[in-house]
Amino acid sequence: MFIILVYDIGQKRVSKVMKICRKYLMHVQKSVFEGRLTPSNYRQLKRELATVIDYHLDSIIIYHLESPRYTNKEEIGKIKHQSNIL
Template sequence: MYVLVVYDVGEKRVAKTLKFLRTYLNWIQNSVLEGELTESQILKVKNGLNKIINPYEDSVIIFSSREKRWLSKNIIGREKNPIDNFV
């Protein structure tokens, strides 16, 4: 499943949140990551985030689609972290 994660967390939890999410997803912009995950990986991500964030102050939004091809991505300006396939 293609997943896009957007987060807005307290300053003290930003680095820990990013480090955790980067173990599963590709960082593409400040507080935004994307990638392909299985259902069990999505559950691991949700459980891990619940241990890191403060649910009364922080916000994490997980967008998901069965396949990446059903979403279009248009970048205006510089792409912060391009994801290239190396052969």
């Protein structure tokens, strides 16, 4: 599956969340990651994130796409990360 993950995390935990996300996904903007994951890697990513975030203060949103094939990606402005995923 292809996912796009975005987060809004408290400053104390943001580096831990970023480190976890980088293990599984490509970092495309400050709080945005994308990439293909197997179902087992997806479950592991969610387990690891659950141990770090504060459910009362933090937010993570994950968009699931069955395939990036039918998705268009448009970038405007300075491109900070070149990705060939989409």
